[in-house]
Amino acid sequence: MDVDKALQTMIDNMPDKTGKSLDQWKVILSKESFEKHMQGVNFLKKTHGVTHGFANTIVKLCSSDQEEVVDLVQAQYSGKESLRPIYDAIIAYIAKLGSDVKTTPKKSSVSIIRKRQFALIKPATKSRIDLGLKIKDKPVGGKLENSGPFGTMCTHRVKLSSVADFDQEVKSYIKEAYNASV
Secondary structure (H helix, E strand, C coil), X not given: CCHHHHHHHHXXXXXXXXXXXXXXXXXXXXXXXXXXXXXXXXXXXXXXXXCHHHHHXXXXXXXCCHHHHHHHHHHHCCCCHHHHHHHHHHHHHHHCCCCXXXXXXXXXXXXXXXXXXXXXXXXEECCEEEEEECCCCCCCECCEXXXXXXXXXXXXXXXXXXXXHCCHHHHHHHHHXXXXXX
């Protein structure tokens, strides 16, 4: 299991294992002030009974500020600036689906999560974004291909080379993946 999958599994399991979602932990930790990482970990362990592994992950994820998130996305599109408008269009559309959507930038991709990941945006080449989607039992067709390099992280992939490629067909696939992610 790669690091991104392991982290996503922890985030997905957080409500069952800790009693709260990552967003709920962020609210709790935003009211606290810790000089060091371990102070936050110890606070969660002692005050909330969170196990060390989850406490460490929660503090790490909650302490990463918005600048780091922006930097991760900027780094993904460095040298691929022509793809950024496609990414921005996808994010703008997804934001309209519901307030329960969370974007999680990583080194080479951005996970889109509701209760679980339903989409993944990755600048695949200098001229193409691969949009991974989780739509169980959906046949391939039109712009919807098999998952390709995404493997089991997604069930399908859509290749986007321009903002014009991000049309109603692609939006309908995203909405279907969003609706299936509850």
